[in-house]
Amino acid sequence: MTNILVTGGAGYIGSHACKALKRAGYTPVCYDSLVTGWEEAVKFGPFEKGELSDRARLDDVFRKYKPAAVMHFAALSQVGESMREPGLYWRANVLSSLTLIEATVAAGVKNFVFSSTCATYGDQDNVVLNESSAQYPINAYGGSKRAIEDILRDFGASNGLESVIFRYFNVAGADPEAEVGEFHQPETHLIPLMLDAIAGKRDALTIFGTDYETPDGTCIRDYVHVCDLVDAHVLGLKWLEEGKGSRIFNLGTGSGFSVREVIDHSRSVTNKDVPYTEGDRRPGDCTKLVSGSTRAVEELGWTPDRSTLQTMISDAWRWHQTGHYDK
Ligand code: UFG
Numbered sequence: 203m204t205n206i207l208v209t210g211g212a213g214y215i216g217s218h219a220c221k222a223l224k225r226a227g228y229t230p231v232c233y234d235s236l237v238t239g240w241e242e243a244v245k246f247g248p249f250e251k252g253e254l255s256d257r258a259r260l261d262d263v264f265r266k267y268k269p270a271a272v273m274h275f276a277a278l279s280q281v282g283e284s285m286r287e288p289g290l291y292w293r294a295n296v297l298s299s300l301t302l303i304e305a306t307v308a309a310g311v312k313n314f315v316f317s318s319t320c321a322t323y324g325d326q327d328n329v330v331l332n333e334s335s336a337q338y339p340i341n342a343y344g345g346s347k348r349a350i351e352d353i354l355r356d357f358g359a360s361n362g363l364e365s366v367i368f369r370y371f372n373v374a375g376a377d378p379e380a381e382v383g384e385f386h387q388p389e390t391h392l393i394p395l396m397l398d399a400i401a402g403k404r405d406a407l408t409i410f411g412t413d414y415e416t417p418d419g420t421c422i423r424d425y426v427h428v429c430d431l432v433d434a435h436v437l438g439l440k441w442l443e444e445g446k447g448s449r450i451f452n453l454g455t456g457s458g459f460s461v462r463e464v465i466d467h468s469r470s471v472t473n474k475d476v477p478y479t480e481g482d483r484r485p486g487d488c489t490k491l492v493s494g495s496t497r498a499v500e501e502l503g504w505t506p507d508r509s510t511l512q513t514m515i516s517d518a519w520r521w522h523q524t525g526h527y528d529k
């Protein structure tokens with residue numbers, strides 16, 4: 203079986219990726235510090251606890267498993283936090299990724315799949331966001347991810363490292379079998395916070411800003427199901443294995459939903475009231491982020507068929523009710 207090194211494999215997206223890799227016949231080797239991940243989420247292959255910044259530990263893991271490729275999910279990913287503590291983001295995301303990329307090259311591994319973000323595009327009014335759109339991040343999170351994209355491009359030119367870079371839009375939902383799911387501590391994402399509020403596990407949801415230039419005044423996002431997202435990663439890995447070379451893909455559906463629309467869908471999926479209040483804008487939030495690209499569908503053969511708001515919220519709700527990792 204082919205080993206794939208999965209950094210952040212104990213996290214939300216990484217754990218779903220490990221499940222998808224195992225299903226596709228690979229052995230996912232999870233490398234995670236457990237700072238934001240959960241050991242209970244490591245179910246699909248071996249686990250190596252370690253920091254991304256620890257080059258000696260990474261070298262040992264590369265020697266032990268001889269992975270054919272790296273999938274790099276490990277990162278800090280909260281937009282708001284990145285505005286308050288930019289240094290944390292540049293150090294944890296950029297410097298650690300550089301260490302990982304250098305270790306990857308030193309180990310002779312040529313294929314690298316990277317989690318980037320639509321936050322690298324920034325706030326661009328009336329612009330269709332596709333892979334060749336300009337990148338003007340407005341928060342340190344997006345800036346740090348753009349910097350890692352640049353590092354990958356440079357190592358591609360100098361060392362022959364081939365990378366598939368995925369720019370995620372808003373990832374939501376959970377494994378429909380509820381083996382793994384979304385659980386952040388602290389939680390900052392809209393859908394899990396809303397489900398907590400519905401279940402009475404926390405106070406009312408606050409809508410961050412109702413005066414945006416959108417039809418109902420709230421921010422618009424393009425939500426993509428985590429299972430569809432990780433399926434794209436397996437396709438990206440095969441793309442690299444087939445020698446098709448470095449490529450960037452947006453992962454979004456092209457449909458945008460406002461915060462109020464997400465609340466309405468949650469009400470109808472759960473059949474329960476959504477307690478909410480209206481608050482100020484959150485610094486760093488873009489007005490609208492919707493993918494304008496079909497490249498992943500056309501070139502990778504990606505079929506994001508679970509990415510309806512209805513399915514994402516009902517899968518998240520099923521997971522939420524099992525209470526996994528919720529100790
Ligand atoms: N929101 C609220 N109230 C909350 C939480 C969120 O109104 O309590 C709103 C936000 O303002 C935003 C939308 O819901 O408009 C979605 O917010 P999330 O925090 O769920 O997601 P973000 O859009 O901030 O961030 C996510 C990922 C990032 C990625 C980004 C790109 O977490 O990694 O999408 O937009 F970069």
